[in-house]
Amino acid sequence: MIIRTKKAIPSSEITSERHYLNRRDFVGAGAAAALGLEAARRVLMPGELLGSVPGRGVAGVQEAPRGIGRPLLRSGQEPILRNGRQAFAGITSELDEELNSYEDVTSYNNFYEFGTGKDDPIRNSGDFKPRPWTIAVSGHCSKPGNYQLEDFLKPHRMEDRVYRHRCVEAWSMVIPWRGVPLADIVRAAEPTGAARYVRFKTIVRPEEMPGQRRRILPWPYVEGLRMDEAMHPLTLMVTGVYGEDAPNQNGAPLRLIIPWKYGFKGVKSIVSMEFVEEQPLNTWQLQNSREYGFFANVNPEVSHPRWSQARERRIGRLRRIPTLPFNGYAADVQSLYAGMDPRTLY
């Protein structure tokens, strides 16, 4: 686990066990069996925890509780990291949804750099080298520069978080990501007042990414967020899934996850982070502006021109299920878009 500091490994494992037990005492032993599961669930329910975030914007975010394990932590303690896939058995989302299997998460991917089939990324990403990795920080900020991945992540605290992941193609999964709140990374770069958006770019390596040998999309893949979206505590710079480094097909070594937006906003294999004034023209909008916009907030009421967004197929389930506004994170994020017409936010 290159991404974490040496210190973080033992302390997180020890506190995990002790506070897990403390919590049982705290709540009472009466429903211990039921609470075992409940406690495990609460560890990974950022949606609920963040529901109480006071205020919005950068100032509010600084006081925001960590997404993971708030009931288990006192200030200054390390968040609990679950190591290995087995440690996620029995974990559910805050809506009681089961996790999709590691196989689902890593074998059914949209990552056109490796091909357009869902199984192309796992089959074609074997030659991709996610290490060593350099990320360029540029634009309106006080700490521009080229950072080694390890240096880039070292100051920040890793967290495991369970999010629903809703693709614009009307399928979804529940995935335990590992990553750093993007807000921490943005703050470390010290953006200036002129920075209104952040623009991200995927690496271009046609020799390792066979999908890039054809111009399926205009490479490099570009995505962007408004500053307040980037600073939102739900927005995660992801390095792993299921307590392990993310495999290449999931966007190694660094990708975004914005759980209230369609999956294509989650730019993968990021090599560039740039603070800009103008709203970036993201790749899918450039490709087809009639069907894909900048905001891409999950909205069951605004159909994609070619299919309904009202329902989704949860991978692994037979029946389609209703899609939730903002993918179920409305309470946390809808104030970001106050006064904006939701119909323009596709």
Next chain:
Amino acid sequence: MRGWIPGRSTEDRRDRPLTTDRSSEARNAPLPATRPGVNDVRRLKVVTWLLCLVPFFWLAWRIFDDGLGANPIEELIHWAGRSALVLLLGALAVTPVRRITGFNRLILIRRLVGLFAFSYACLHLLLYAVVDQGLAWSFILEDVAERRYITAGFSAFLALVPLAITSTKGWIRRLGKRWARLHRLVYLAGALAVLHFYWRVKADTLWPLVSAAVLLTLLLPRVWWAYRKRKARRATA
């Protein structure tokens, strides 16, 4: 439907050498080796059946290999749709291939391929409506009315229905000359199916464009032949 069963259709019997010798000896004698006979026709039909069932062999292998992956419903729908399109193009290929190569007995398998294409199209539609949409009619009707790729696909299916119904010998006899005219609907069905495929993909139009190129290649000779026929007719008139 008799044409579905290898070696049972009247075309096969017509292919036997004509003989006035009614003795059982003559009838049971092996067919002359130099002339293609009933066995060749049977072989042609068996090969066609096997080729038309290749999608099922492939499906069985996929289920064995990875259980159709993380989204088996989508995989099944795509499988049936792909198979229908390929076999529809296959049925459309019979006439040009027959006329260019002179392998005239290919006409004996055209209905078989066409009906297989229609069967896969039925499967495609059923998988979408029943398994994918769970027979949620409001969503299905909305899709058919408002999503142009589904409108195109559904129209292609509708165009195939009368062709499948009138594929029997009785209907061919009953409709006479009108039968051939009616069955030109298959060109429309092919074009709509390709359009359905083209409008469905998000960015990678390679395979829709390949199928469009194949369709054009199969239709252009027909346009040329129709043009020449008309010209010849005018010349004699």
